[in-house]
Structures are given as structure tokens and as C-alpha cells.
Amino acid sequence: DGGITQSPKYLFRKEGQNVTLSCEQNLNHDAMYWYRQDPGQGLRLIYYSQIVNDFQKGDIAEGYSVSREKKESFPLTVTSAQKNPTAFYLCASSIKETLFQFFGPGTRLTVL
Amino acid sequence: SQQGEEDPQALSIQEGENATMNCSYKTSINNLQWYRQNSGRGLVHLILIRSNEREKHSGRLRVTLDTSKKSSSLLITASRAADTASYFCATVVNRDDKIIFGKGTRLHILP
Numbered sequence: 346d347g348g349i350t351q352s353p354k355y356l357f358r359k360e361g362q363n364v365t366l367s368c369e370q371n372l373n374h375d376a377m378y379w380y381r382q383d384p385g386q387g388l389r390l391i392y393y394s395q396i397v398n399d400f401q402k403g404d405i406a407e408g409y410s411v412s413r414e415k416k417e418s419f420p421l422t423v424t425s426a427q428k429n430p431t432a433f434y435l436c437a438s439s440i441k442e443t444l445f446q447f448f449g450p451g452t453r454l455t456v457l
Numbered sequence: 458s459q460q461g462e463e464d465p466q467a468l469s470i471q472e473g474e475n476a477t478m479n480c481s482y483k484t485s486i487n488n489l490q491w492y493r494q495n496s497g498r499g500l501v502h503l504i505l506i507r508s509n510e511r512e513k514h515s516g517r518l519r520v521t522l523d524t525s526k527k528s529s530s531l532l533i534t535a536s537r538a539a540d541t542a543s544y545f546c547a548t549v550v551n552r553d554d555k556i557i558f559g560k561g562t563r564l565h566i567l568p
């Protein structure tokens with residue numbers, strides 16, 4: 346059953362904590378992406394990776410970090426430096442950067 | 458400012474009617490993509506239309522692209538309750554191959 350998965354579905358964080366959101370795909374896609382979505386808004390790009398061991402900052406990378414040690418996995422860490430992390434986080438992958446993306450189900454992060 | 462902007466922001470129509478959403482963009486594109494998002498879920502890709510194409514169909518969906526006006530439209534015919542969702546256009550910009558999403562149109566199908 347091919348696809349892209351994210352875990353957990355809901356995540357609660359205390360202020361000052363780092364948390365890591367998981368994203369895994371078995372579609373054999375080279376490119377992977379992390380987006381943030383706020384209520385009633387579109388998607389804003391946090392980080393993207395076109396190949397293993399390489400990644401680039403998107404439009405709102407401050408306070409976030411990523412790694413791409415395996416083709417299948419692209420975890421996102423929300424650090425304590427991110428001042429307003431409460432949002433819906435979406436991971437996506439694509440065969441090629443210019444082609445359409447497959448999205449995971451999302452992780453809703455809430456800061457307590 | 459946004460590369461892709463959908464219009465209207467929200468749309469309510471009766472079941473069975475056609476729904477039309479528009480997307481305008483500013484710079485030269487490689488392709489334009491439409492996605493659907495059900496509440497609290499990830500996005501699902503609907504149609505990709507390349508810059509040298511003018512129209513594409515997929516089931517009840519019809520997408521047009523007018524590069525001279527830098528605009529695209531998504532038509533959903535014979536709407537159903539299950540079409541209630543947000544619809545996003547995304548443009549792949551020629552300059553750097555980056556994909557940029559608009560803020561979406563919230564479509565509500567009334568029974």
C-alpha cells in the first residue's frame with residue numbers, strides 16, 4: 346500500500362520544548378517537502394529536499410530544522426526558537442520538483 | 458504578494474449546480490496544478506496543466522489555462538455533497554521551478 350504517512354496526528358508541546366514530526370514515504374520519490382498551514386490560509390514552505398543528504402530552506406525556515414538521511418524519511422523538528430508553532434503541518438513528496446505532490450494526512454501541533 | 462490567488466475565497470452552491478473557481482498568477486509558469494483539501498486532511502492532487510496546454514478534463518473536472526491573462530479556472534460539473542472542500546491552485550514558476558500555493562477557495566455544496 347503505497348503512500349506518505351505522518352505521525353503523530355495530534356501533538357502537544359510545552360513552551361521551550363523541541364518536538365519532531367515524522368514523515369515517511371514508500372513512493373520512491375526523490376523530492377520531499379514540509380509545509381505549514383494556518384487556519385483559512387494556504388500552504389507556506391518550511392523546508393524541501395530534492396535528494397538524500399541535501400535540503401534547502403523554504404520561505405519560513407526560522408525555528409525549524411530537518412534531516413534527510415534516507416530517501417524515505419524527512420523528519421521536521423520544531424525548536425523552541427519557533428515563537429508561534431501552533432499550526433497544521435503537512436509533508437509531501439514528488440517524483441520531480443516540477444510535478445504534482447502527494448501529501449500526508451498532516452500533524453496538528455498545539456503549544457500549551 | 459501571492460503568486461497564485463484564488464477567487465472567490467468562498468462559494469456556496471446547491472447540489473447539482475456547477476462550481477467555478479478561478480486562479481490568477483503573476484509570473485511565467487511551467488505548469489499549474491489544482492488540489493483539493495477536505496477539512497483537517499492533506500491535499501489531494503486533481504489536475505496538472507502545462508503552460509502549452511489550454512484545457513484538460515478529468516471526470517467532472519475541467520481546467521482551463523489562459524497564459525496571456527495569467528489565469529486558470531476549475532469547473533466542477535453536477536456538484537455533489539462530497540465536493541465540499543477547499544480547492545487550491547499551485548503554480549510552478551519558470552524562474553526557479555518552485556511551487557507556490559494560493560490561499561484556496563472554500564466550496565460548500567448545499568443539499
